[in-house]
Amino acid sequence: MTSYLARDALPLPAAFRDSPADDYAxxxxxxxxxxxxxxxxxxxxxxxxxxxxxxxxxWTDALLSDAVGYPxxxxxxxxxxxxxxxxxxxxLALLRDVxxxxxxxxxxxxxxxxxxxHEVKVEILSGLIAQxxxxxxxxxxxxxxxxxxxxxxxxxxxxxAFQHDLHVLAIDSCSIQTCGAxxxxxxxxxxxxxxxxSSSTARPYEENNxxxxxxxxxxxxxxxxxxxxxxxxxxxxxxxxSSLPTLLTDWSTSTFWHQSTATSTANxxxxxxxxxxxxxxxxxxxxxxxxxxxxxxDVRCLVNVGCCYHSLSEGLxxxxxxxxxxxxxxSRHFQAAQFQMGATAxxxxxxxxxxxxxxxxxxxxxxxxxxxxxxxxxxxGRRFPxxxxxxxxxxxxxxxSVTRNVSSPHQYIMVDKGFATVANPPVIxxxxxxRDFTSFEIYCHAALRRLKLPLDSITVxxxxxxxxxxxxxxxxxxxxxxxxxxxxxxxxxxSVVLVDRWCAVREGMQLENATERLEGSRKGVWMxxxxxxxxxxxxxxxxxxx
Numbered sequence: 346m347t348s349y350l351a352r353d354a355l356p357l358p359a360a361f362r363d364s365p366a367d368d369y370a371x372x373x374x375x376x377x378x379x380x381x382x383x384x385x386x387x388x389x390x391x392x393x394x395x396x397x398x399x400x401x402x403x404w405t406d407a408l409l410s411d412a413v414g415y416p417x418x419x420x421x422x423x424x425x426x427x428x429x430x431x432x433x434x435x436x437l438a439l440l441r442d443v444x445x446x447x448x449x450x451x452x453x454x455x456x457x458x459x460x461x462x463h464e465v466k467v468e469i470l471s472g473l474i475a476q477x478x479x480x481x482x483x484x485x486x487x488x489x490x491x492x493x494x495x496x497x498x499x500x501x502x503x504x505x506a507f508q509h510d511l512h513v514l515a516i517d518s519c520s521i522q523t524c525g526a527x528x529x530x531x532x533x534x535x536x537x538x539x540x541x542x543s544s545s546t547a548r549p550y551e552e553n554n555x556x557x558x559x560x561x562x563x564x565x566x567x568x569x570x571x572x573x574x575x576x577x578x579x580x581x582x583x584x585x586x587s588s589l590p591t592l593l594t595d596w597s598t599s600t601f602w603h604q605s606t607a608t609s610t611a612n613x614x615x616x617x618x619x620x621x622x623x624x625x626x627x628x629x630x631x632x633x634x635x636x637x638x639x640x641x642x643d644v645r646c647l648v649n650v651g652c653c654y655h656s657l658s659e660g661l662x663x664x665x666x667x668x669x670x671x672x673x674x675x676s677r678h679f680q681a682a683q684f685q686m687g688a689t690a691x692x693x694x695x696x697x698x699x700x701x702x703x704x705x706x707x708x709x710x711x712x713x714x715x716x717x718x719x720x721x722x723x724x725x726g727r728r729f730p731x732x733x734x735x736x737x738x739x740x741x742x743x744x745x746s747v748t749r750n751v752s753s754p755h756q757y758i759m760v761d762k763g764f765a766t767v768a769n770p771p772v773i774x775x776x777x778x779x780r781d782f783t784s785f786e787i788y789c790h791a792a793l794r795r796l797k798l799p800l801d802s803i804t805v806x807x808x809x810x811x812x813x814x815x816x817x818x819x820x821x822x823x824x825x826x827x828x829x830x831x832x833x834x835x836x837x838x839x840s841v842v843l844v845d846r847w848c849a850v851r852e853g854m855q856l857e858n859a860t861e862r863l864e865g866s867r868k869g870v871w872m873x874x875x876x877x878x879x880x881x882x883x884x885x886x887x888x889x890x891x
Contacts, residue, residue: 351873354859355847360436366859367678370848373841374684376437377834380430384690384834386827391719392815397823400830404430408826409819431833438836439843439885441699441878469875471504473886474622474648478511480867481620481890483645485597486513489584489623490630501624506577513577514596516584584637593619593643620646625883628656632672635846638889639853646890647850650875652883654842655692659685676848679841686838693831694838697882701832710782712825717788718773719824720811721803785812843885847872850889 361369377384386396397405404427478484488502502515582592597619621644623634631651638647658672673691674680686694701708773792776782781791786808793800803811815821850870851859859869868890876884 351871353873354869354871355844356440356873358436358438358440366844366848366851370678370844371682373437373837373844374679374682376433376837377686377690377841378684380834381687381690383831384693384838385687386831387689388715388824388828389718389722391715391824391827392723392820393719396827397820400827401427403427404830405823405826409822427830430830434833434837437840439840439874441836441874441884443874443877443884470622470624470648470650470886471501471508473875473888474505474620475509475511477646477648477888477890478509478620481646483618483620484512485618486511486620486622487644488513488515489621489634490517490626501622502577510576515577515579516582516592517579584633589637589641590643593641597643618645619643620648622648624650625652626650627653629658629672631846632657632675635675635850635853635887635889638891639850647887649887650883650885651843651846651887652695654694654839655688657691657842659687659691673842674845676845677852678848679845684841686841690834690838691842693835694842695882696832696835697878698832698835699878699882709825710778712828713821714778714782715828716815716821716824717782717785718792720785720815720820721789721792723811723815785809843872843887846887850887854889854891 355366357364357366357369361372382399386399387394390396408427474486478486486505488505502513505511506513582588584592619641621634621638623630626634626649631649634647634649638644654673659674660671671680673686674684773795776788776791776795780787782788786805789803789808790800793802847870854868854870856869859871870887870889872885872887874884875886878884
């Protein structure tokens with residue numbers, strides 16, 4: 346189709362290159378199910394549940410040697426004792442090598458972090474969207490989640506409007522986030538106008554292409570004449586299956602939008618056709634985008650990069666819907682296998698072991714943080730026994746038989762006193778990495794304060810004794826070893842989520858071969874890595890055209 350699209354609809358790992366995609370999906374599910382026990386380990390309960398003794402001794406004995414340091418531990422493939430597990434995990438994960446890319450104009454860069462500069466500055470995603478738009482003749486773009494301050498800050502929309510002269514409807518459900526994106530757009534517009542005034546050969550996209558007013562659905566200018574059509578419009582609106590048709594109809598048939606798009610397309614249809622896109626669309630939003638693409642005749646193209654798998658709703662999304670809609674798993678193939686991942690495994694899927702070699706110091710620090718948290722559970726558990734019962738609410742009766750030191754009834758004293766519930770064990774949350782982790786005793790004080798427990802629950806002397814006792818028996822290294830094994834599962838679990846989405850699009854479009862020729866054009870679904878995985882671990886894009 347173009348140089349931006351992958352040659353293959355789904356580039357599979359070498360071991361599955363000649364296999365059907367369904368066979369690869371089955372292999373992913375089988376491996377994930379085999380190591381569910383490893384994926385579901387809660388580091389918090391590492392000592393209280395004695396998870397170390399669930400590990401294969403052949404894996405762990407060699408790694409406990411004093412000759413094995415943290416750098417060696419991060420290269421598990423060099424240990425023959427665990428070679429089969431490592432090899433399987435590496436062979437199953439989706440390919441993550443990326444193509445080359447080009448640059449983007451600097452005047453749209455305000456507000457971009459280093460990570461986002463990599464993704465959008467070099468026009469990777471915006472260039473891809475522009476190419477899909479050109480090939481399909483669809484020039485109207487919906488950027489869902491466009492104003493998220495923590496992710497895009499509206500600059501994907503700016504890139505599409507300024508750099509590629511596309512007509513963009515930027516939608517976010519939060520007015521505060523929309524305003525954040527709008528602020529950067531005003532900066533971009535001012536810079537663009539200055540460049541226009543200083544050059545007699547201003548580029549086409551430097552015209553008045555940005556509308557800086559924040560609109561609501563009820564304020565759509567359906568019949569307002571416009572002499573200077575704007576390319577970028579912001580609205581604050583929660584997009585759902587029920588609201589999307591109205592939203593698209595109002596904008597597609599509006600005189601304002603139709604005049605804006607008429608200059609760049611020869612399409613005389615009074616209804617626009619849309620390309621739906623999202624950069625790091627969080628959690629369920631990526632699933633919603635796929636379902637909206639499949640369910641709307643007005644949305645012809647999809648370009649999506651997802652993230653935040655831990656926020657996915659697993660199972661039925663709307664029990665009252667006439668057709669069940671799943672955030673995960675989405676595809677009939679995975680649903681038929683009754684595949685379940687669970688919250689802990691989805692959180693694990695967000696990890697990025699590919700960064701370890703580049704960031705060894707921070708990785709070792711994270712091992713220490715895990716050690717502190719698990720050790721705190723022991724200390725507080727001895728004073729408040731029920732504090733150690735947290736994982737019980739995640740275990741079925743069949744799971745309990747394979748664990749050690751499972752909490753006995755007397756450990757529910759905190760529940761009886763109303764200090765906690767089995768369904769909602771105490772959660773510390775995020776602490777200051779520089780201030781609160783300088784030593785275990787300081788960490789204890791910060792954590793106890795956050796938990797609103799008496800600060801003398803663990804005294805300074807007790808904290809020092811706990812740390813010395815557990816380090817003497819190598820417990821800190823045990824946590825590092827298990828964390829490393831679990832991290833190897835992360836790319837496989839992420840592949841499960843991504844392949845499920847790819848299968849869902851293929852099924853929804855009723856494609857047998859994932860791509861087909863239709864009236865001289867091409868329809869289908871493609872999925873491949875688009876960004877550098879060290880800089881941006883969530884680097885896989887799904888593109889679909891119908």
